[in-house]
Amino acid sequence: MTFPVIGVVGGGQLARMMAPAATALGFELRVLAEGPDVSAVSAVRKTPIGDYQNLAALQAFAEGVDVLTFDHEHVPTAHLRALQDAGVNVQPDPDALVHAQDKLVMRAAIERLELPNPAWAAVADVEALVAFGEATGWPVVLKMPRGGYDGKGVRIIDSAADAAAASDWFTAMSPLLAEAKVEFSRELSALVARTPDGESRAWPVVHTIQVDGVCDEVIAPALDIPLDVAAAAEDAALRIAAELGVTGVLAVELFETPGMGQGFLINELAMRPHNTGHWTQDGSVTSQFEQHLRAVLNLPLGATDVLGPVVVMKNFLGGENQDLFAAFPLALAAEPAAKVHCYGKSVRPGRKIGHVNLVGTSTADVVAIRSQATLVAGIIRDGRAPAEEPAHEFKETP
Numbered sequence: 001m002t003f004p005v006i007g008v009v010g011g012g013q014l015a016r017m018m019a020p021a022a023t024a025l026g027f028e029l030r031v032l033a034e035g036p037d038v039s040a041v042s043a044v045r046k047t048p049i050g051d052y053q054n055l056a057a058l059q060a061f062a063e064g065v066d067v068l069t070f071d072h073e074h075v076p077t078a079h080l081r082a083l084q085d086a087g088v089n090v091q092p093d094p095d096a097l098v099h100a101q102d103k104l105v106m107r108a109a110i111e112r113l114e115l116p117n118p119a120w121a122a123v124a125d126v127e128a129l130v131a132f133g134e135a136t137g138w139p140v141v142l143k144m145p146r147g148g149y150d151g152k153g154v155r156i157i158d159s160a161a162d163a164a165a166a167s168d169w170f171t172a173m174s175p176l177l178a179e180a181k182v183e184f185s186r187e188l189s190a191l192v193a194r195t196p197d198g199e200s201r202a203w204p205v206v207h208t209i210q211v212d213g214v215c216d217e218v219i220a221p222a223l224d225i226p227l228d229v230a231a232a233a234e235d236a237a238l239r240i241a242a243e244l245g246v247t248g249v250l251a252v253e254l255f256e257t258p259g260m261g262q263g264f265l266i267n268e269l270a271m272r273p274h275n276t277g278h279w280t281q282d283g284s285v286t287s288q289f290e291q292h293l294r295a296v297l298n299l300p301l302g303a304t305d306v307l308g309p310v311v312v313m314k315n316f317l318g319g320e321n322q323d324l325f326a327a328f329p330l331a332l333a334a335e336p337a338a339k340v341h342c343y344g345k346s347v348r349p350g351r352k353i354g355h356v357n358l359v360g361t362s363t364a365d366v367v368a369i370r371s372q373a374t375l376v377a378g379i380i381r382d383g384r385a386p387a388e389e390p391a392h393e394f395k396e397t398p
Contacts, residue, residue, distance in 0.1 A: 003027050004297055007061055009052050010071025011038035013343040013352065014273045014289075017281070019043040021290035027297075031071075032061040039343045040071070055079045062088045069248060069296045070272050073100045074147065091196070091247045091296035092271045099244055100271040103145045103177045113243055115236050116265045118255075119180035126167050129178055130160045136180040142166055143177040154213065156181065182265055184255035188222055189276035190237035193249045193291040196298045200238055201291070203284060203304045205230045208253070208276050214352070215275040217370065218313040220283060220306065223363055229256070229263035236266065249273050249292040275315070275352075280304075282339040282357040283311030308359035310366050314373040315355045318347040321383030324354075331379040335372045340380065354380065 003026045008015045011033030019040070022029040030046040041047045050057035052075050062068050067089045080094035099106045110117045119136045123129045133140045140163075144153035157163050157178075169176060187208045194200040204221035222230070237252040251274035253267040277288035286294075286302025294301055321327055324342060331340065335358065342354040356377045360369040378386050 004066040005030060005064060006293060006296070007032065007065035007068045008040075008071055009058070009061070009068065009075055010034070011040040011047060012071045013039045013345070015040035015071040016043045016343060017273070017341070018289045018293060021287060021293055025290070025293065027293060030061070030065060032057070037346070039345050042344045053079075055082060058083060059086070067091050067296050069292070070097075073097060073271065077101060093245055093247065096245045096247070097271050100269045101146060103143055103268065104175065106269055107177065109244060110266050113239065115240070116261050118182050118265050121178050122175040123178045124175040125170050126163050129157065129163045129166065129176075132178045133157065133160065133163060139181045141179045141181050142169065143179065144169065144173050145175075145177050146173070152213070182255045182257065184257050184265070186256050187267070188225070188233060188254040188256050188264060189218070189274070190233045190252040190254060191249065191274065191277045191280075191288060192234070192237045192241050193288070193295045193301055194241040194246050195295045195301065196247050198242065199301055200241055201301045201304050202234045202238060203277065203280060203288075204306060205233045206276060206279065214315070214317070216315055218276050218279050219366065219370070220279045220311045220313070223310070223366060225256070226263060232262045233264050240269065246271055248295045249277065249288050251276055278341070278355050279311045279313035279357055281341065283307050283359050308361060310360040310363045310369060312358050312360065312366070312369045312373045313355055314370070314377045315352060316377035316381040318349050318351040318353050319381035321381060322347050323383065324380055327380045327383045330385060331376045334379060334385070335376050338373060338376045340376065
């Protein structure tokens with residue numbers, strides 16, 4: 001009996017974290033890596049180097065794999081359709097993935113499905129942007145439809161005069177996506193998985209905390225969320241997956257808007273494991289990485305029960321400390337229950353290099369749990385224990 005071969009395009013930390021799940025299930029994981037030093041190379045045995053924007057490189061990598069899936073959404077859609085036409089099993093399907101690749105396509109689909117959408121428009125030039133801002137009110141969020149991530153490719157336009165300063169963006173890409181700036185109480189994420197046969201499962205809706213456009217912390221499940229809002233958000237994610245034909249993991253990023261509509265608006269989609277789902281590694285019966293592999297192989301999905309009343313995930317970015325391992329004795333001793341995940345990356349300021357998961361025994365202790373997870377992450381980032389914790393990190397959240 002032979003086990004399947006899964007090809008992952010992209011060698012970042014998401015591909016790296018698929019490796020333990022693949023090993024446990026006996027699958028062979030192969031990764032098309034961008035270079036010899038990317039995150040997944042040290043965790044996956046077969047990591048040929050290739051350009052994901054080159055069709056010939058993709059075709060060569062796809063030979064001998066049972067399914068092709070992704071660490072990111074940036075592979076050209078036309079290349080994926082060409083692979084599919086050649087008989088490659090591409091999951092998710094390019095017709096679904098384009099909704100995560102192109103924000104204008106995504107907005108139109110959310111509108112077609114009559115799900116909660118902020119006011120938006122495709123704007124081809126500064127004049128169209130100004131017209132949108134005058135109609136909806138300033139400020140306006142301007143986004144590049146393709147290629148943006150972690151706050152990149154996004155800018156806030158405060159006025160018509162400010163819009164003129166964005167003219168260079170229209171030279172680089174047009175049309176762009178303009179959205180009304182949403183007033184929200186917090187950000188949420190609804191994570192689901194779906195197989196080609198249509199089986200789907202959802203994890204609880206989580207509270208995500210963003211800093212400078214980057215996911216900094218996740219609290220799972222989201223605390224004090226109205227039951228009807230949580231149910232509607234979960235149903236929206238499941239419906240998007242079904243209606244768009246998504247396979248694998250789908251993350252639906254949300255703005256919570258108490259008292260308005262269904263209580264949330266949809267922000268963005270990702271069709272792969274997602275930073276807001278890293279807590280599942282240690283806080284759920286089935287991690288998002290195992291679930292993604294099961295889903296793209298059309299296997300029965302695993303249970304998504306949470307392993308404690310509350311789970312906290314805390315990212316750490318590159319900081320002062322270059323020797324991460326030297327900080328491990330102090331960090332691991334600071335909280336023996338913490339689970340540390342390092343991405344095997346070189347340290348650069350602002351670069352995602354790892355995260356900490358911590359399962360709590362009571363929702364009443366969430367402030368202490370967040371504090372401990374942040375302490376461990378901070379020790380690894382800085383190479384020392386902080387003199388004192390910044391109070392803003394641990395205030396009560398909505």
